[in-house]
Amino acid sequence: xxxxxxxxxxxxxxxxxxxxxxxxxxxxxxxxxxxxxxxxxxxxxxxxxxxxxxxxxxxxxxxxxxxxxxxxxxxxxxxxxxxxxxxxxxxxxxxxxxxxxxxxxxxxxxxxxxxxxxxxxxxxxxxxxxxxxxxxxxxxxxxxxxxxxxxxx
Numbered sequence: 001x002x003x004x005x006x007x008x009x010x011x012x013x014x015x016x017x018x019x020x021x022x023x024x025x026x027x028x029x030x031x032x033x034x035x036x037x038x039x040x041x042x043x044x045x046x047x048x049x050x051x052x053x054x055x056x057x058x059x060x061x062x063x064x065x066x067x068x069x070x071x072x073x074x075x076x077x078x079x080x081x082x083x084x085x086x087x088x089x090x091x092x093x094x095x096x097x098x099x100x101x102x103x104x105x106x107x108x109x110x111x112x113x114x115x116x117x118x119x120x121x122x123x124x125x126x127x128x129x130x131x132x133x134x135x136x137x138x139x140x141x142x143x144x145x146x147x148x149x150x151x152x153x
Contacts, residue, residue, distance in 0.1 A: 019149055028069030030142045034135055035063035035072035041131050042074045045123035050093060057093065060086035074127075096120035 043058045050057055064073045076090040096119050102111055 015150060019146065022149075023146075024069055026142070026146070028065065030138065031065045031069055031072040032063075033138055035065050035074065037134055037138070038072060038074045038127065038131055039063040041127045041134075042123060045126045045130070049121040049123050049126070057090070060090060074124075092118075092120075094120050094122060094124050 039061065042061050046052055046058050046061070052058055060076050061074055062077050064075060065071070076087040079086060082088065096117055098117055099113055099115065101116075102109055
């Protein structure tokens with residue numbers, strides 16, 4: 001006759017509780033890896049789309065992990081505010097911006113630029129699509145490690 005021992009259920013319950021206590025740290029580690037991976041990809045995309053030989057635009061981008069370890073992101077540093085801040089310039093480069101029109105004070109002025117808008121470089125968008133397979137791979141490895149711990153006890 002087959003039966004389930006009460007001690008087996010208690011062991012499983014203890015294993016699950018231990019795993020749940022370790023998960024926040026493991027989840028934070030996963031998101032830190034994802035943030036670093038995203039930062040590298042954003043830097044690659046900036047280097048390929050923007051003339052950033054000094055690395056200034058790349059240095060303005062920082063990886064972030066949520067306070068609870070629940071998400072990873074790359075965003076411009078918040079070291080300044082205003083229209084010349086790193087966040088504003090990153091936004092102009094990513095999404096494009098309007099071109100200033102001439103004042104019209106000179107009667108001989110003929111504009112060389114005949115477009116009202118500068119197209120964005122979309123390096124964040126390109127990074128998102130490039131990171132998809134790498135992040136799925138990291139998440140699968142994370143799930144496999146959790147399953148191993150649960151099985152090994």
